[in-house]
Amino acid sequence: xxxxxxxxxxxxxxxxxxxxxxxxxxxxxxxxxxxxxxxxxxxxxxxxxxxxxxxxxxxxxxxxxxxxxxxxxxxxxxxxxxxxxxxxxxxxxxxxxxxxxxxxxxxxxxxxxxxxxxxxxxxxxxxxxxxxxxxxxxxxxxxxxxxxxxxxxxxxxxxxxxxxxxxxxxxxxxxxxxxxxxxxxxxxxxxxxxxxxxxxxxxxxxxxxxxxxxxxxxxxxxxxxxxxxxxxxxxxxxxxxxxxxxxxxxxxxxxxxxxxxxxxxxxxxxxxxxxxx
Ligand code: GLN
Numbered sequence: 001x002x003x004x005x006x007x008x009x010x011x012x013x014x015x016x017x018x019x020x021x022x023x024x025x026x027x028x029x030x031x032x033x034x035x036x037x038x039x040x041x042x043x044x045x046x047x048x049x050x051x052x053x054x055x056x057x058x059x060x061x062x063x064x065x066x067x068x069x070x071x072x073x074x075x076x077x078x079x080x081x082x083x084x085x086x087x088x089x090x091x092x093x094x095x096x097x098x099x100x101x102x103x104x105x106x107x108x109x110x111x112x113x114x115x116x117x118x119x120x121x122x123x124x125x126x127x128x129x130x131x132x133x134x135x136x137x138x139x140x141x142x143x144x145x146x147x148x149x150x151x152x153x154x155x156x157x158x159x160x161x162x163x164x165x166x167x168x169x170x171x172x173x174x175x176x177x178x179x180x181x182x183x184x185x186x187x188x189x190x191x192x193x194x195x196x197x198x199x200x201x202x203x204x205x206x207x208x209x210x211x212x213x214x215x216x217x218x219x220x221x222x223x224x225x226x227x228x229x230x231x232x233x234x235x236x237x238x239x240x241x242x243x244x245x246x247x248x249x250x251x252x253x254x255x256x257x258x259x260x261x262x263x264x265x266x267x268x269x270x271x272x273x274x275x276x277x
Contacts, residue, residue, distance in 0.1 A: 069201055088150060089201060119206075
């Protein structure tokens with residue numbers, strides 16, 4: 001405490017204080033959030049003095065971050081495919097890996113497609129596809145009403161017209177409906193995966209099926225063929241070591257043109273297949 005009182009109130013001093021604790025990059029994001037200043041503004045005006053209240057709020061966020069809370073849960077926002085999505089700890093934080101699913105969906109989408117996103121979470125996939133594909137008719141589901149509320153808010157703010165349905169996977173969807181594109185980023189981490197321990201701030205139900213990591217992928221692919229129009233595509237995000245399993249799943253379900261796409265880190269990430277004519 002005595003040490004802290006010697007630190008001046010300038011932006012430079014405050015960033016200097018936080019950088020050894022959480023790194024300069026995140027310190028800038030949090031200070032930008034507290035002050036409403038852009039990164040450029042913080043750099044250009046680093047002699048400016050912060051108010052006591054700003055310093056107090058900044059200190060609190062830095063300590064929460066140091067204790068493990070992910071930055072998007074502190075600022076309430078995460079960028080995905082060039083847009084800002086609101087997030088809370090009731091939804092998974094959108095990941096750059098999932099942008100691979102978007103890119104592939106854009107490549108195979110027919111004109112004015114009917115799209116369904118199963119387990120939409122923050123809504124980042126559904127909203128992005130609705131805004132990127134002219135004439136798309138998008139449905140998004142989630143079993144969590146909290147998630148649907150957040151996804152609805154994102155759709156409203158970003159101007160996407162989406163129909164939301166509550167329920168588990170296909171249970172949420174009227175039996176006779178057909179789609180041209182079925183997409184999902186379901187929980188796929190194995191419950192015994194060590195990686196899960198680093199994700200303790202995110203909702204467990206969005207990360208793991210509690211079984212073998214493949215259960216939700218199985219349920220979604222088993223029901224997909226009956227809901228796809230001829231020539232329609234199913235695109236599934238999955239774990240780095242699940243490519244072969246998901247390809248087998250799709251081939252067993254009768255999909256054609258089954259292939260796996262890697263993410264920017266070079267890991268298998270999205271497997272897709274087509275309902276042949
Ligand atoms: N891609 C996330 C991760 O491994 C997991 C997302 C998911 O289970 N759908 O951090």
